[in-house]
Amino acid sequence: MKIGIKKLHENEWLVHIGCAAVKMDQFSVALLNITLEHLLALEQGQSHSALKSYIKLGLRIKDLKGVECQKLLRALDNKDLLTLMLIANDSELNGIVIKNSGGILAKQFQADLKTAEQPSEGHAMSAIRRIVEKTFEMEALGQIEFVSSDTKYI
Numbered sequence: 001m002k003i004g005i006k007k008l009h010e011n012e013w014l015v016h017i018g019c020a021a022v023k024m025d026q027f028s029v030a031l032l033n034i035t036l037e038h039l040l041a042l043e044q045g046q047s048h049s050a051l052k053s054y055i056k057l058g059l060r061i062k063d064l065k066g067v068e069c070q071k072l073l074r075a076l077d078n079k080d081l082l083t084l085m086l087i088a089n090d091s092e093l094n095g096i097v098i099k100n101s102g103g104i105l106a107k108q109f110q111a112d113l114k115t116a117e118q119p120s121e122g123h124a125m126s127a128i129r130r131i132v133e134k135t136f137e138m139e140a141l142g143q144i145e146f147v148s149s150d151t152k153y154i
Contacts, residue, residue: 058088068144070101083123
């Protein structure tokens, strides 16, 4: 079966699977990518963690500039953020979240990172999924923008 993806508009993609064609938003395409990675790994006899794929999407927070990162952090649940920080165990992410969250909340995050227990995989998966959904939603609405070396303005 052949699969193809074509970008139609800013947040609209045309996905061809076999002889079917479906229009999807960017978040749905990211979820499809996780599913396809999982199926490919299983087909090759390897293991694949969907949680790691969600963490990878959650780590996109590191690509945001200061003001846009602050907008996103204000829109996210602090418990979900703490869960991502604990599970990802990424010092760069922790630094960015603490730097952009404000004084009192930053101190709370620092204390929680030292004392909080690792969440269960199911809890972590749902918390990180909410973060990823909100990130894609805000990006689709133009409230935040991920700028990479490939980004060009005309």
